[in-house]
Amino acid sequence: MTLEAYHALRPFSAPEGHLFVKAGARGLDDPAYELLAQSLEPYGEEALDLNPGVGRVTLALLQHGLLVRAIETSRAALRCLEAGLAKRAEIVCGLPWEAPSESADMVALVLPAERGTRYVTLSLLGAARALRMGGRFYIAGNKSRGFDHYFRLAQEILGFGVVLERKGPLRVAVLEKEKPPPPLPPAWASFSCWVRGRTLEFAYLPGVFSAGGLDPGSTLLLENLEGDLGQVLDLGAGYGALSLPLVGWAEGLVLLEDDWPSVLSARRNLGEKATVLHSDVDEALTKGRTFATIVANPPFHVGGLVVLETAVAFIEAAYARLERGGKFYLVANRFLPYEPLLLERFGRVRTLAENSHKVLLAQKLG
Numbered sequence: 001m002t003l004e005a006y007h008a009l010r011p012f013s014a015p016e017g018h019l020f021v022k023a024g025a026r027g028l029d030d031p032a033y034e035l036l037a038q039s040l041e042p043y044g045e046e047a048l049d050l051n052p053g054v055g056r057v058t059l060a061l062l063q064h065g066l067l068v069r070a071i072e073t074s075r076a077a078l079r080c081l082e083a084g085l086a087k088r089a090e091i092v093c094g095l096p097w098e099a100p101s102e103s104a105d106m107v108a109l110v111l112p113a114e115r116g117t118r119y120v121t122l123s124l125l126g127a128a129r130a131l132r133m134g135g136r137f138y139i140a141g142n143k144s145r146g147f148d149h150y151f152r153l154a155q156e157i158l159g160f161g162v163v164l165e166r167k168g169p170l171r172v173a174v175l176e177k178e179k180p181p182p183p184l185p186p187a188w189a190s191f192s193c194w195v196r197g198r199t200l201e202f203a204y205l206p207g208v209f210s211a212g213g214l215d216p217g218s219t220l221l222l223e224n225l226e227g228d229l230g231q232v233l234d235l236g237a238g239y240g241a242l243s244l245p246l247v248g249w250a251e252g253l254v255l256l257e258d259d260w261p262s263v264l265s266a267r268r269n270l271g272e273k274a275t276v277l278h279s280d281v282d283e284a285l286t287k288g289r290t291f292a293t294i295v296a297n298p299p300f301h302v303g304g305l306v307v308l309e310t311a312v313a314f315i316e317a318a319y320a321r322l323e324r325g326g327k328f329y330l331v332a333n334r335f336l337p338y339e340p341l342l343l344e345r346f347g348r349v350r351t352l353a354e355n356s357h358k359v360l361l362a363q364k365l366g
Helices: 002-006 031-039 055-065 075-086 119-129 146-160 216-223 260-273 309-319 339-346
Strands: 012-016 017-021 046-049 067-072 090-093 104-110 131-142 160-167 170-174 189-195 200-203 230-237 252-257 275-278 291-296 323-333 350-356 355-364
Touching: 002 104, 017 055, 017 075, 031 055, 031 104, 031 160, 031 170, 046 055, 055 104, 067 075, 067 309, 075 090, 075 200, 090 216, 104 119, 119 131, 119 146, 131 146, 146 170, 200 260, 216 323, 216 355, 230 309, 252 260, 260 275, 260 339, 291 309, 309 323, 309 339, 323 339, 339 355
Parallel strands: 046 067, 046 104, 067 090, 104 131, 230 252, 230 291, 252 275, 291 323
Antiparallel strands: 012 017, 131 170, 160 170, 189 200, 323 355, 350 355
8 A cells, every 4th residue: 555545535425424534544344333323313402422433423413413523533533534524513633531511412432442441431431521411322332342341331420221232242322311420530640661771751641552561562672773863753653652762862753643642642751852743644744854763663453453554554654754774663563464565665674673573674775
């Protein structure tokens, strides 16, 4: 896949109407969105979609004549929403637990179970706080990913609920807000670790990759960086696990990250020591911007599904954004087949280290 093809928005016809979709955007191939969109019944006038992805559920709410606000964290999904639904719905980049209190008669949520219990719990509390008393809360999810547990938790928070649809492991339920919700617990957490001869502290929000400790892949990459780094680009930077240890070594740091909670975490960790941008791969960079060193720990999941197209886009973006002679360090699980992709683009790839992960180095010679 070329970088141009990755970034391209494509029209898509859903049963509820027309959307835009793209590679790397969540919500198109997940059947939970389809089942929830088909199961909704309108209630009141104002609705909130707390995990919209490309907008299947948002579109269904609009088709029912509701005023809709969609709160999304992924820059890739936001690009689709803005292109397809911005004239009909309010599209917001934000955290699901920060929705305005008592602002909606109806809330819809495809449970983001892949992001962990803390993130889902805060999302359920955010939905309960956003609902007006007597409002309806629709949730969808997979039984094998904790739907029953989260449904019971939602009942504890809001009150009465019933499962409406069962399709294989998929479930859709609706609940009614019968009581005031409990207060939100603190969202921020932190940990300290020893990295390259010093103790660093990382703050993070729920749902970010490797929350609570530096992941083994990032550790391995940091142990194998070589020489002068110059200007560094951190692709898919997360909360700054790779970049914070490079402060004082790199001449400058730019971090790109698709996930909004990760962007907020990285900005807290790096402060004025780096530029942190909410970006669909390299979409937020100005044309022609290049770097001496690029580091990446690419994601290979989108909404819990294994998808390599984003990692392929990382490789294409790295080649496009490296200056001549620049180095691209990529760390990945050992089983992921990145070597042929790097060879095809760069012509040469070297394995610097390998255990449960591997650190690959490619250099732009042309």
